[in-house]
Amino acid sequence: MKSLTNYGKLSEQPPKLTIKHSWEQLVRFGWIQAQSCLFPVVIFASLAITKFLPLPLLPRYDWLLILFLLMQWWMVRAGLETRDELKVITLFHVIGLCLEIFKVHMGSWAYPEDGYSKLLGVPLYSGFMYASVASYLCQAWRRMKVDLIKWPKFYFVAPLAFAIYLNFFTHHYWLDVRWWLASLVLMVFWRSWVSYEVGGIRYRMPLAISFVLIGFFIWIAENIATFFGAWKYPNQAEVWRLVHVGKVSSWLLLVIVSFLIVATLKRIKGKNPIR
Template identity: 40%
Template sequence: LFSGFMYAAVGSYIARVWRIFDFRFDRFPNLWLQFALATAVYINFFTHHFGPDIRLFLFVATAFIYGRCVIWFRPDEAYRPMPLVVGFGLVALFIWFAENLGTLARAWSYPGQEADWHMVSLAKLGSWYLLMIISFVLVAAVQYRRKDPSRDDTRPRG
């Protein structure tokens, strides 16, 4: 239940910062391609326990799909650009930091942390990165219904 709230919080965070920082995009990928990737990520979260883990392929696919995409965000008066994959990586990194703080504070613990605390595996950082893809695509679908994020008028002016 607790992890379900964490996953929901990531999607909520993305929706909130999209609005607060007035996200705009250059070279925004087609939503159908993003949905295909998000579906593959979601399926792999379950099937990797009893079948092949295609995480490395999924990381390459995110670079292929989002590699050229630039997100423009406005933290103050001016828009600032950043490669979208860097944004995904940064958010995943901060979630991983928070996860380590949560386990250090004993809000929850993973197997092997019962006796003494140790940092959460770096593999979890990759899991959070892939979760970002699922959450981002769901929020992008909602935003797309409001206004197509790939259209030229969504980029900052000036």
């Protein structure tokens, strides 16, 4: 990756690249990622603890909802998330919950445990798993001072995001056009880059690669979540199995939708320069 300063301008004297410096930058990058993943970490920890620890008074799904609501309140109260970021996260909660209700109705996966806070067979805590993706994007965006380079026009981005989200529903009744949509993503974002700062030095990478990387790590997280019983796919009803690698494509497209929404909202708010 090329060293950048001041939103993408190439540094005339980039720092000398040594093994020590590279390692220090990697540690800094990892620490920023860890801070940005606080909400997802709490979700995984809660799933693990509540799976093996007997809970009084309420079913497990209801305790998870209470824990996640308290965590969300604390993050805003402590200044780890802004009120604007909370609005984005709430939007993702609604989007994710709608998708969950439809997918459970279609038999794609299930929430077999009891709970008072279930809506049409879906526990309300499930929306927080989508909201946690938005939480990560918002926090990483802010902490690494993300800048988008050669971002496409709104009239390309908005219909593409809508089509990707719509395909999660329509492929049950019509063709699954995810690979056509993935091809469109490559075409639309072929010249787009994401620039970010680590330790006072700016780097950049093709936006499409960042989509793939985030989607892959969410697939790993999905395997952890299903292992701890967050939800179950039909082939996991009797015993846990690795989530099919083909699900990476689904998460990749969902990450793209998430990224496009966050980027568009930040552009509307005027808090992110897009060149």
